[in-house]
Amino acid sequence: MSSVAAQENRRATVATTRTPASSDRPRLSRKHREWLAAGLFLAPDVLGLLIFVAIPMVFSIVLSFFQVSGFGSYEWIGLGNYRRMMNDPLFWDSMKITGEYVVILVPVLFCVSLGLGLLVKQKLPGMGAYRTALFLPYVISLVVVGVLWKFMLDEQTGVVNRAMRAAGFDGKSWLGSPSLALGCLIAVTVWVMMGYYMIIFLAGLQEIPKEFYEAAKLDGAGPWTTFRTITWPLLRPTSFFVLLMSTVAAITGGLDLIFVLTNGGPANGTSLAIFYIYQQAFGFGEYGYASAMGSFLVLIMVVLSAVIFKLTRGGRFDDGE
Template sequence: MVTTTAPPSKPSAKVPAQRPKAGLSRKRREALAAYAFLAPDSLGLLIFVALPMVLAFGVAFFKVDGFGNYQYVGLDNYMLMAGDDQLWASLKVTATYVVTFVPIAFVVSFALAMLVRNHFRGIGWVRSAFFLPHVVSLVVVGLIWQFLLVDKRGALSKLLAPFGLSDVSFLGTPSLALGTYVVISVWFVMGYQMLVLLAGLKDVPKELEDAAEIDGASTLQRFRFVIWPLMRPTSFFVVVNSTIGAVTGLQAFDLVYVLTKGGPARATSTVVLYIYEQAFTFNNMGYAAALTTVVVAILVACTGLMFAFTKGGRFDED
């Protein structure tokens, strides 16, 4: 009987253990990339916003003249505000402007966003036309509108001549100047706010609107119960950003300075323009710094109240 023996098996090759890859993990690389993108903007905010705010808070405790002489006066600059009638008048003008401009700009911008949310022929040109005013310098915008509204010789006066309104001075009449300023401001910002709201509308699921339409909801009901709740975060951002811009933004100074310089009869003198006059016309740098800190404090308080009452724009019911 012949027996066969199996050939000796070859030793199995050992699989080398995988070593962890050298270098950073993907999550950490993404975090570093995000910080790298945020760093330039954060550095700019630190240098050009945060640091000047701290310095302004310190200067508010001094009396500073135009020659750089500092005299410590404690809280005297803040005490002067109580009897400053022009300050209270400028605060009243600013408050009137804010409560008029912010809702009108929001409603107009939301309507434009709803208008251009659907694609049709020439939609790109329409969106560009609405956004175009926002990319123009406010100084140029002010000069253009000043040319259009110049008394009796402006283009608008000639257009209104058949209606007997050619003699109306929109920028020279105290009762009309602030309203004219509001209209120009709305025209300037509506394109920017339209694009922000349009981006929010793009995130509203089309399926929800279609389901509501199938259930028999009207256009108004679909807007009220589907679109509006989902648009609350975006709307909150637009309102807060618009409020801050109306109080301290460029249109609160550049536009009014070019158009009326605070006139007529201080009818358009905003608080930012008044601070500018105190600092660079009357050389009251310390008082201007105190005014700035108070305005910032009021703005922070108003923003905090908006966050508290609207839950930061969240649409949940919790």
């Protein structure tokens, strides 16, 4: 019995000597583990933004202070490219056209997408097919979209003019008239993008609790009152995202459609700032000058983003002011 007791005492001694050793190993707290998991999930996106956005942006700003020749030589000129930009009438004409394009496109795209979101939210037969059909243009290549609409808007053989002539109207030179080309570009852009923002609005609408609508119905509120007092205020975060993304897309996007549909014409009527920058960089080899204009365009987008943030987050959408 004494030997058995001695063995148990030795086992207890070994266990007590091993326990502190195991407890001495460092363990991460729950908060640190959550931070580590968040960092691992965010790392791919952060790395992608760093490589494909941040570094090229810094390089573009640095390049804007140099005169770059077509042979790869770099000459420091300081603010020379910016002074040239301030005195370039073609650049400011493109900025004016870009302003018109943004002022018309963004509200129209916002209203159309919101209307479609409210429409497809209804639980009607075949609504899933309608959602797919409306979203489908967004997944098509912009070059394909441009070629398709260029054929449809052709002055002689386009289906649009054929339909107008069949209805007794005269055909129009949709892409050859300075007064119509920009409107056609806006219409095609709305057709392409409305399905994407419709889905975003639909997601925001589905997040609004149904109890609010039931209470409004019991109070006798009509559709417009329900929209104004419930739907519109609670869509404020979604509205902010749509306005911000559509504004940025209007300023920096559309290059493919412009290149295919009008190539900046007629008479530079659709030469947006992004297209003019593209021409200077890849058409004339003025990379330093194009970088200066691109940096200025980024500054404009930052200012507009701040204004949109102020309007949508500052309480104006939720109180109807």
